[in-house]
Amino acid sequence: MVIDAVGLTKAYRDVLAVDGLDLHVAPGEIHALLGLNGAGKTTTIRMLLGMVRPTRGRVSLLGSPIRPGARAVWAGVGYLVETPSAYPDLTVDENIRMAARLHGLRDEKAVAAVISRLGLDRHTRHRARTLSLGNKQRLGLAKALVHRPGLLILDEPANGLDPAGVVEIRQLLHDLAHSQGVTVLLSSHILTEVARLATRIGVLDRGRLVWEGAAGDLVAQARPRLSVVVHDRPKAAAILHAAGHPTADNGDRALTLTGDRAIRRPEDIATLLVDAGCPPSRLAVEQDDLETCFLRLVGTR
Template identity: 35%
Template sequence: MVDYVIKTNNLSKIYFKNKVVNSVNMHVERGKIYGLLGKNGAGKTTTMCMLLNLTYPSEGEIFLFGKNPKKHSNEIYPKIGSIIETPGFYENLTAYENLEIIAKLRGDYNPFNISSVLEMVNLSQAKSKKFKDFSLGMKQRLGIAAAIMHSPELLILDEPINGLDPFGIKEIRALLKRLSHEFGITILISSHILSEIENLADVIGFMDNGVLIEEMSRDELFNRLDKFVEFEVSDIDLAVNIFKELELRENIDFTVNGNIIRLYSHLNMRDKFNAIFVKAGIDVKKVNLCEENLEEFFTRFVSNN
């Protein structure tokens, strides 16, 4: 039996007669990184806020660690760490001082825990540096440190890589993978940055207009990506005519963009097509066997649902 840390049944949220989250059935397995992927306004943040009891569902049910949070909130929510929107800290206090205040407010102050999480997020060398002097990536890592300081089993992160430069994104990605793989923390992360979810998540939930369209594993996603061959040719019109003539005998699926033809069928015949082009006097500059990226898949997937 699959152990789901998060499970929802027809979870919905209505604001002023507008259903911003519509009958979401989510399944987040223990120990996995689940990427909730969707454009801005898709309903990701509202869904997370309902999971964290920051806003109440209009319809549906939530189960966290197999239990109803309405009946077991005191047991459930101490097991969860979260970042919703930008983490808030005191600008003129150091990283250590900020975490010290949070720990004392929680009632679980332990100097060793603070030093440990600062080291875990690679901020131990900056623990005496004031928050106002932090880079955006450092601020995000301090936010994660605050969220994991009480050793949660589940981490819910809303757009933690938003606005980061490539180096900052790489740091957060490495940190989240470590938290999952080494410490067994289940992570639910939302993002509109498709490539980053592709590199990070074990399972991806595709959300659009408040609807969770589908959940799929990373392996399943890669199996469903369209494969195609790209021919870059010197005479695109002649190449298109050749394909059209061949298409009288075979159903050839292709598109044209500039001087590039994308072939979506008969991929194992690319050598034959290349020879036909060359024989017709077409200079074939490149022949590449390609795979669509997550952004292309997401666009195609959402438009078809």
């Protein structure tokens, strides 16, 4: 495993920020951590990177245990955590060159390539403090990528980017993973982007990993239902219940049916109600969106 964390726990006095987290990320995988604010995503990433010492548990990256003084592993790791850092009075070009030198890299082509890939060509002579939030994020990503790491750990990599920039970063990470075999662990709150990009997703809630699986499995959590709008809801509910179709009232003039028979053959429901003198004015099969599935997993409405 490229990332192997077992029993990862972090307590701050009476606050348990991360609680017994097991995380295993395979080579070439794009693994996303999802969670509400305060779920423990950033604390987890900081422990993986050795920025915060775990209360309990162990971590290894690229086969090397993360502990004080373990330096060799960082040659293969690139990271961006929370707010991107830069020397404010150095230019974009100088900041990236400085990051390259810290990794022992003096390849001019590597610096030029990462500047071009992150769309920073027009800003190379601009001081870092003058950049927009989006371009500061691009600079942080460029510094993380300049030494061509085999593992990228990114905390909200699309933060501050406009929609076009979000798509560019998605394509960049996709290409790195699928063309160059780079392993990516990222946290994000942009659920639709995560679903398009990630191969696996872990959902954190109050420091615990409450769900983990393939990205497609999260989408499959969506529950189909038949929504029926009628004038007389109590009468329609009684008719449907008597026919073996239990209903729920969603409070918006509609009855909800979740049984397989109703969802597969909504025309039978319509016929049943019409024959009983309670015709529906609307009848439609609906499905939860990705946000609803996510909020259900973390127990939030």
